[in-house]
Amino acid sequence: MKTKDHFDGIAADYDAEIGAHIRLHLLEKKTDAMLAHLKSRQVWGVTGLDCGCGTGHYIARLADHGFQMSGCEISEGMLLQAKRNNPSAHERLRLGSIMQLPYPNGVFDFCYAINVLHHLPSEGAQIHAINEMLRITRAGGLVFVHDFDGDNPLVRFYMDFIFPLTCRIDDDETEIWVSPKTFRTRGFDQATVRQIDRFTLLPNVAPRFGFGLLKAVEAFGERLLQRRFGAHFMVVLEKTKCS
Numbered sequence: 524m525k526t527k528d529h530f531d532g533i534a535a536d537y538d539a540e541i542g543a544h545i546r547l548h549l550l551e552k553k554t555d556a557m558l559a560h561l562k563s564r565q566v567w568g569v570t571g572l573d574c575g576c577g578t579g580h581y582i583a584r585l586a587d588h589g590f591q592m593s594g595c596e597i598s599e600g601m602l603l604q605a606k607r608n609n610p611s612a613h614e615r616l617r618l619g620s621i622m623q624l625p626y627p628n629g630v631f632d633f634c635y636a637i638n639v640l641h642h643l644p645s646e647g648a649q650i651h652a653i654n655e656m657l658r659i660t661r662a663g664g665l666v667f668v669h670d671f672d673g674d675n676p677l678v679r680f681y682m683d684f685i686f687p688l689t690c691r692i693d694d695d696e697t698e699i700w701v702s703p704k705t706f707r708t709r710g711f712d713q714a715t716v717r718q719i720d721r722f723t724l725l726p727n728v729a730p731r732f733g734f735g736l737l738k739a740v741e742a743f744g745e746r747l748l749q750r751r752f753g754a755h756f757m758v759v760l761e762k763t764k765c766s
Contacts, residue, residue: 527597530597531600540692546580551584554585554588557585570630571631572592576596576605577601582605582616592612595621595626597620621639628658636670641671641693641699642693657760662762666760668757673702716760717761723741
């Protein structure tokens with residue numbers, strides 16, 4: 524099954540596939556990680572693009588922080604959910620692929636992709652998608668790439684064998700786990716890697732009961748490990764010149 528068809532099929536129930544407490548926790552952690560970089564630049568730019576926006580919750584939270592957000596999504600069903608969750612940004616949510624983003628060069632101050640790259644069919648396709656994100660970002664802007672840490676064998680085992688038993692989010696056919704090392708070894712002509720950060724230690728099946736304590740334990744573990752280990756990673760790229 525194609526990734527687009529898979530997500531069209533689960534779009535109406537997508538948000539219910541993971542507990543609301545887990546979804547909110549990940550939403551806050553990932554957006555807070557990006558906001559730390561964006562706010563450190565004293566709001567040098569306000570326009571952002573979510574590349575593969577899903578049901579649009581990341582767009583909504585960043586919009587709450589004052590950014591003018593747009594979104595692009597390959598699945599018509601997911602895009603419909605995103606529009607329902609972001610009525611004020613309805614006209615800025617478009618159908619399209621991260622492999623060929625439907626925007627001119629250098630029009631956004633920042634963009635990001637969250638758990639999108641592992642659905643692409645090859646490492647070459649992943650590199651192409653990153654270059655597309657850089658293309659539509661202005662010089663001096665930031666590109667954030669979030670995904671599961673493909674360098675971690677425990678994460679790969681969990682995602683390949685445990686996660687599919689708990690929900691239907693991934694389609695189990697096209698997953699190519701992303702190595703954060705790719706960003707160091709490949710290099711990008713138009714960008715510099717500013718940071719690679721790893722975080723989150725809680726599985727998606729962590730119970731709601733006692734979740735506040737579990738979050739505190741996770742935060743302690745992240746500090747202890749100096750954020751060099753985790754299920755997810757975030758790479759921060761700074762675009763250094765125009766396309």
